[in-house]
Amino acid sequence: MTAVPDVPDVLDAPHVLDLKNLTRRYGSLTAVDDVSLQLPAGARHAVIGPNGAGKTTLLNLIAGTDRPDHGTIALGGADITRTATAKRSRLGIARSFQQPSVIGELSVLDNIVLAGWLHHPLRRGAWRRPSRYRQHEESAARHLEAVGLADSARRPAADLSHGQRRMLDLAAALAGDPRLLLLDEPAAGLTDGDIGRLLSILGGLPESVAIILVEHHVEVVAELAETVTVLAAGKVLITGPTAEALAHPEVRDAYHATSGASRDAVEARG
């Protein structure tokens, strides 16, 4: 592995993300237990599993907000296991959260300008030149258009509905032109219409952006993901093509118990 900051372009690297034997313990609880996973550039990968399986902890380890007790994380072939969160984000890792992280007092547009600025490799000079601000603003407007919030650009973000906040959170994650997008339950609390919009936005992202999706809505997983990892008690139960993973007996039992719609999605995919 090469050292950061010489992270090669993901399209040249064999894997955008390479996790080896990741383990995270909290006292006697092993939240993530010896997880290995390799994703190619442009991957559309979902991580599913019951509550407490370790899904969010795994995203935290990849984003750098939490550190593994064992194992390594490589982005585009470069070891980032000990790289700070802010630097990982400048290297192209972006995430959305279970609770959308928007700044209510700022306008919708400025939330995106700020997010793009934080991800920018030259961010220290970003505000010094008005032309740079205008560049960020134009780019932010394009991201808002993409998530259907262009008409709300000048409104305070606090005025947005839950579904709109989720779209704003997604636009903020996209504002840094990530190479790896981590999405933590993006469909949670959305209406069917908003889920349709989310699927069309995520489905339209370029192949240069790999996605890891943690999601309880199995129909969203079936629609978007090409491959799935099923976690149970921190361990990988199965990693494989979506149809195969969703047809795994333990997964079918779990989702059949909770949702007829989910069952239909599994059967349609399988």
Ligand SMILES: Nc1ncnc2c1ncn2[C@@H]1O[C@H](COP(=O)(O)OP(=O)(O)OP(=O)(O)O)[C@@H](O)[C@H]1O
């Ligand atoms: N900071 C922490 N300190 C102690 N225990 C933690 C911490 N973070 C997570 N855990 C525990 O680790 C386990 C995995 O949690 P995690 O949030 O990763 O699961 P999850 O699969 O994302 O669950 P959910 O689907 O409910 O969001 C849980 O038992 C949780 O209580």
